Structures are given as C-alpha cells and as structure tokens.
Amino acid sequence: MAGTVSVEQAARHWVNPLRDPRDKRLPMIAGPCAMVIFGVTGDLSRKKLMPAIYDLANQGLLPPGFSLVGFARRNYADEDFEKVVIEAVRKHARTPFRQEVWDSLAAGLRFVQGSFDDDAAFATLARTLAELDKERGTGGNCAFYLSIPPNMFPVVLDQLSKHKLAQPGPEPDGWVPWRRVVIEKPFGHDLASAKALNALVNRVFPEETVFRIDHYLGKETVQNILALRFANELFEPIWNANYVDSVQITMAEDIGLGGRAGYYDGIGAARDVIQNHLLQLMALTVMEEPTSFEPKQLTTEKIKALSATKLVYPLDETTARGQYTEGWQGSEHVVGLHQEEGFDPNSRTETYAAITLRVENRRWAGVPFYLRTGKRLGRRVTEIAVMFKRAPHLPFDQTMTEELGQNALVIRVQPDEGITMRFGSKVPGTGMEVRDVNMDFSYGEAFTESSPEAYERLILDVLLGVPSLFPVNAEVELSWEILDPVISHWAAGGKPEPYEAGTWGPISAEEMLAISGREWRRP
The missing domain is CATH 3.30.360.10 (Dihydrodipicolinate Reductase; domain 2)
Incomplete structure (x- = not known):
C-alpha cells in the first residue's frame, strides 16, 4: 500500500520521545540497535556484560527492539542461550528481576554457533542481523563486542570485513546504519604490538567507531x-x-x-x-x-x-x-x-x-x-x-x-x-x-x-x-x-x-x- 512504512524504516528515523535533547539532566536512551558478543560463553560475558545489558533494559535505557546475538563454538539453540542469559542475570544483575523486562529482552536473543574462522557461521550471523532488523526494528545498527583473546582479533575482524558486517553500504532509502566495535584490554603487550593492533583494527573499523574498554573509566x-x-x-x-x-x-x-x-x-x-x-x-x-x-x-x-x-x-x-x-x-x-x-x-x-x-x-x-x-x-x-x-x-x-x-x-x-x-x-x-x-x-x-x-x-x-x-x-x-x-x-x-x-x-x-x-x- 502506498505510504506504508515498514518496522525497520520507522526504526531508522526513531527519535526518543521521552527526552528533550536540550535537557542534559535526563539520561540518554539508546536508539534502535543490536549487539553481537563474540566469546559470549566466557566469564566476562556471564558476570558483567549480560547482567549490565539487563540492568540497562530494566532502567528503560535500551530501545524496545534491542537485540542481543551471542556467537560461540558451543552447540546452543536460541532456547539454550536464553537459559544461559537468564541464569547470568538472576545471579549477577544489580537491579531486581522483573518478568516483563526479561520477556521483552528475551524476544531479541539469538545465538550463532561456529568458530571464528567459519565462513558459514558469519554468513549465518549476517542473515540473523538482517532478520532482526525486519522483526525487531534495529535499524541495521550493530555493535560487535570482542570478548575474546587478542590473538583472535585478526580472524574475527577479517570475517566481519569479508561478510560486509563492519561497514555496510547505504540502504535503498538512503539510510546508512552504524557499526561499532568494542575491544577489551589488553591493548597489545608493548608499543610495537599496540601499534600493530591499532592498525589492524582501523583497517576494518574507522577510529571513530572503535571503543576500547577500560572498565575503570x-x-x-x-x-x-x-x-x-x-x-x-x-x-x-x-x-x-x-x-x-x-x-x-x-x-x-x-x-x-x-x-x-x-x-x-x-x-x-x-x-x-x-x-x-x-x-x-x-x-x-x-x-x-x-x-x-x-x-x-x-x-x-x-x-x-x-x-x-x-x-x-x-x-x-x-x-x-x-x-x-x-x-x-x-x-x-x-x-x-x-x-x-x-x-x-x-x-x-x-x-x-x-x-x-x-x-x-x-x-x-x-x-x-x-x-x-x-x-x-x-x-x-x-x-x-x-x-x-x-x-x-x-x-x-x-x-x-x-x-x-x-x-x-x-x-x-x-x-x-x-x-x-x-x-x-x-x-x-x-x-x-x-x-x-x-x-x-x-x-x-x-x-x-x-x-x-x-x-x-x-x-x-x-x-x-x-x-x-x-x-x-x-x-x-x-x-x-x-x-x-x-x-x-x-x-x-x-x-x-x-x-x-x-x-x-x-x-x-x-x-x-x-x-x-x-x-x-x-x-
């Protein structure tokens, strides 16, 4: 029908209705997006990342269609991944558990099984993100969290580039989704390795899209x-x-x-x-x-x-x-x-x-x-x-x-x-x-x-x-x-x-x- 706007098109032009951008006192609420966590079965993800995502959702700071994709070698179905996340949330979340918040968050959980050098797994990841865009209205926006050993960075970064996940082109309506990468320390083990790592990351992600996490800050x-x-x-x-x-x-x-x-x-x-x-x-x-x-x-x-x-x-x-x-x-x-x-x-x-x-x-x-x-x-x-x-x-x-x-x-x-x-x-x-x-x-x-x-x-x-x-x-x-x-x-x-x-x-x-x-x- 003429004039019909799809969920993903509406999401791309989403404006937070709860916040006047001139008022710096109120917390910012993220716009439509998804996050992919590589190494999602590790301690950092279970003890810190997944509970933090739930706490943000519990405070109303994530968009309704926020989606979380786990990527790891474990042979999980989406339901298995959901059990892992809820266990981590119940054990480590800072804010009280609320069923309605969990139900909304759980609807956007997906799991992709595969090793970091598996082309088929990254092709599945690309399809999964595209499906979430249509189903959940993520606007094609995605942050990739590398909760993995630094020696795995080159493999994952090359795969993201190869499958056009790092820098997607403009959509038919002219919208250009954002893509960002999150890197945990250590940032190298000396000056030479730090420079090499920075060059590697920036070859795939422009510096303004790179977020190096030092949790102390x-x-x-x-x-x-x-x-x-x-x-x-x-x-x-x-x-x-x-x-x-x-x-x-x-x-x-x-x-x-x-x-x-x-x-x-x-x-x-x-x-x-x-x-x-x-x-x-x-x-x-x-x-x-x-x-x-x-x-x-x-x-x-x-x-x-x-x-x-x-x-x-x-x-x-x-x-x-x-x-x-x-x-x-x-x-x-x-x-x-x-x-x-x-x-x-x-x-x-x-x-x-x-x-x-x-x-x-x-x-x-x-x-x-x-x-x-x-x-x-x-x-x-x-x-x-x-x-x-x-x-x-x-x-x-x-x-x-x-x-x-x-x-x-x-x-x-x-x-x-x-x-x-x-x-x-x-x-x-x-x-x-x-x-x-x-x-x-x-x-x-x-x-x-x-x-x-x-x-x-x-x-x-x-x-x-x-x-x-x-x-x-x-x-x-x-x-x-x-x-x-x-x-x-x-x-x-x-x-x-x-x-x-x-x-x-x-x-x-x-x-x-x-x-x-x-x-x-x-x-």
Whole structure:
C-alpha cells in the first residue's frame, strides 16, 4: 500500500520521545540497535556484560527492539542461550528481576554457533542481523563486542570485513546504519604490538567507531575526579606544584592469582594495571580543564597530559617489582606465587609493580607521581592520594605536632567510593596538641540512588556513540611509550624481589620514596 512504512524504516528515523535533547539532566536512551558478543560463553560475558545489558533494559535505557546475538563454538539453540542469559542475570544483575523486562529482552536473543574462522557461521550471523532488523526494528545498527583473546582479533575482524558486517553500504532509502566495535584490554603487550593492533583494527573499523574498554573509566568515582576539579573553585588554586608535594595512585588487591596463573604469567602487574588503569587515572588527575566536556575536548587534554608524562631515572632507584610469597591474609594463611597452580616457579613475572613519573609542564614541574599496583597486599583498595606540602612554619612545640602528617586529598575509587580530606586539628583539652583528622564524603551515604556498574555506563555509551570514556589510539600508544623502558629494564635484570603476602610490597618500594624523604600512604 502506498505510504506504508515498514518496522525497520520507522526504526531508522526513531527519535526518543521521552527526552528533550536540550535537557542534559535526563539520561540518554539508546536508539534502535543490536549487539553481537563474540566469546559470549566466557566469564566476562556471564558476570558483567549480560547482567549490565539487563540492568540497562530494566532502567528503560535500551530501545524496545534491542537485540542481543551471542556467537560461540558451543552447540546452543536460541532456547539454550536464553537459559544461559537468564541464569547470568538472576545471579549477577544489580537491579531486581522483573518478568516483563526479561520477556521483552528475551524476544531479541539469538545465538550463532561456529568458530571464528567459519565462513558459514558469519554468513549465518549476517542473515540473523538482517532478520532482526525486519522483526525487531534495529535499524541495521550493530555493535560487535570482542570478548575474546587478542590473538583472535585478526580472524574475527577479517570475517566481519569479508561478510560486509563492519561497514555496510547505504540502504535503498538512503539510510546508512552504524557499526561499532568494542575491544577489551589488553591493548597489545608493548608499543610495537599496540601499534600493530591499532592498525589492524582501523583497517576494518574507522577510529571513530572503535571503543576500547577500560572498565575503570566507567566507575562513578573516576568520573567524579572531573567534577571535583572543574566544578569547584576551592581546589584549582592549590592543584599545582606550589602546594602539592607528590601524588600517589594505588590499585591494591588482597587476592592472589588463583586460577589465572596461565593468563597472568608473562603479562605481570605493570602491563595488566599500570599501562591502562593507573595511567588513565593519572591523566584525569593532571589534565588541564577542557573547553567543554565533548569527547574530543576531553581526549585532547588527556593526550596532552600523557605526552608530558615521563619516567624518572635511574630506574633501579625509581621503580620496584616483586612477587608475593606465602603469608597471612587477615586470619587466613595463603600460599606464595610459586605454589599457585599452573605458575612456572622460575617465572620472572611480577605481581607487584611501582614506578615514578613526572609531568613536564608548568603546573606540575617537580612533583613526583608514584604509581603502584600489586596482588596479595594489605587490603583491596584503589585510590588517588594528592599529598600536600607541609606548612613552612609551625608555631607549636614539636611535642604538640608529633602525630601531624601531611595534608592529603584522597579520592577513593573502590571500595567505599568517596573522598577524604586529611588535615590537622587541635585535640580537645587545655594544651595545644595538634593531630591529623579526616573529613569524609561517602557516595553511599550522600546519595540515595546506587551507582551503576561500570559496564552499564560503558555499554550504553557504545550504543549511543559517545566515546568520552574510551581511550583512543594515541592514548594507548603514549601509555606504552611511558612503560616500555621499565619493562625492558626489568627484563634485563634479575628476579623480582619477594614480599610476604598481606604486607604492602617489597622493601625496594619503600626505598623508592625514602630516597626523597617520603613514604607511601597506608590506605
């Protein structure tokens, strides 16, 4: 009939009726689309991705026709896949289970069985997406999530290109669907491999359609760094070398390798955490104020910050690495790294890494940045501690200030998300005794609504096409430029220094700071 509009044609010109685009307070709702997860039967998909997709749907942030396609070697029917998804949702979702939400989501679930080099399987995937477009009104829009080992990227990317799934041509009505790819870390294992990986990805997907996920950047507290710095005039005058003595960025874990020994050996703490998580946290801490919070402006300032970041030499004195030995984690006695199942006892892979950096610009000249990460440390914590200089003159007797440390502003990323300020205060009494006290802000106490999981925010941003929280090529390569000399230096040296489980790392890490009269903050 003349004038009839199909479901998929209507979807292509869909406008969210619930949101005025001028109102930035209301959450964005994704337009018509589908997502394909490669490696959908893995732990990441079951524990994080599928629950996050359900949570988004439960909050009304996904379009009614959203469709999820799983791709894996398992011989599942669509009904089997549905059982896998609902089990993951019931076990790991953040929001309560609602049958009506599940029924709507389940109607768009599909499964494609096959290996990554199977042409027939990718032909089936192409047909499945075309059918979903007609049945569900996805508009031909699709995000491909590569939840697979990096060595499988070339095969999958070549298949997506070969079957014209990566960059589809315009439809008869002129509509050009979008296609995006999501890549999980690690983004290479050194600068050369990162450049090769970036070139490989960009050969199939233009850079503006590539979303490299660092789940830390989706955490509420990480984004609050920007609010803390640029929404408050209180901190700007002291956020510089005139007042800041040093900055310590810590990601500590109280767990060992467990069943990840095979994956972890050869990667190590520096590659696993410092190259991505900690350098991104540092970039947000030191960057200049962007002209706006548009993605390109944020990226520009982070790139400038990483470009100014340099190692401090000599590396024998300004870096430290270690491997945990048996010890006590709280009341539990735990085995050492070399007793972990599947770990090579002769391995030189570090489970603790610390480096010293400087930022060569006017704001931060002379301020050392200490980055550390490790397993089997004193407790699980991720934080950014801005340590301020001591007062140049204290008009008190020394005995009155023996317990007075440095002022500090501590941004707690996890757990107990929030911000702590440490400053000196008089102890009640007749004398003038001064000691440290804390002023604390906790997300859990200040806000009634719970924070979304990092993967909720990141997946929604992928579907919206908002790249603010995703590192671009230049950020990845700059991070490897910073870290590569450390990795090479360690490779040429001896074995990592042992440290007892439940402590805060090797002695060399303490000596790193002691050289300049500093010490690590104990979280």
